[in-house]
Amino acid sequence: xxxxxVKSELETMKLGAIEEVEQAECECCGLKEExxxxxxxxxxxxxxxxxxxxxxxxxxxxxxxxxxxxxxxNQHKDFCNQYNATTRINPKLSLTLSMREIAKRSLEKRxxxxxxxxxxxxx
Ligand SMILES: [Zn+2]
Numbered sequence: 001x002x003x004x005x006v007k008s009e010l011e012t013m014k015l016g017a018i019e020e021v022e023q024a025e026c027e028c029c030g031l032k033e034e035x036x037x038x039x040x041x042x043x044x045x046x047x048x049x050x051x052x053x054x055x056x057x058x059x060x061x062x063x064x065x066x067x068x069x070x071x072x073x074n075q076h077k078d079f080c081n082q083y084n085a086t087t088r089i090n091p092k093l094s095l096t097l098s099m100r101e102i103a104k105r106s107l108e109k110r111x112x113x114x115x116x117x118x119x120x121x122x123x
Contacts, residue, residue, distance in 0.1 A: 024040050030084070
């Protein structure tokens with residue numbers, strides 16, 4: 001906690017107090033991340049008022065291609081909960097690696113999809 005406060009103070013000084021840094025907690029995997037208030041709000045607006053970390057956001061975005069945003073968030077949250085429940089050894093690291101795999105796979109999927117001439121609904 002002390003470490004967080006010190007880092008937060010440094011961050012604020014560096015950014016000249018324009019960008020206030022807050023701690024956000026991922027709705028899906030529970031990962032805590034420091035982000036600016038503006039960024040936090042942007043994410044929340046995009047994900048039904050929920051804040052998700054970068055990795056979960058990637059995974060959720062892929063699901064949204066076939067299901068609604070809220071369903072995608074819930075599905076991914078279940079995935080994270082299952083993962084956290086089954087992976088006891090260094091869950092955070094394993095989760096990160098697993099999500100990287102998902103992101104990589106979905107990137108390949110997107111590439112093959114664009115080959116078929118289907119455009120993604122994401123900018
Ligand atoms: Zn997350």
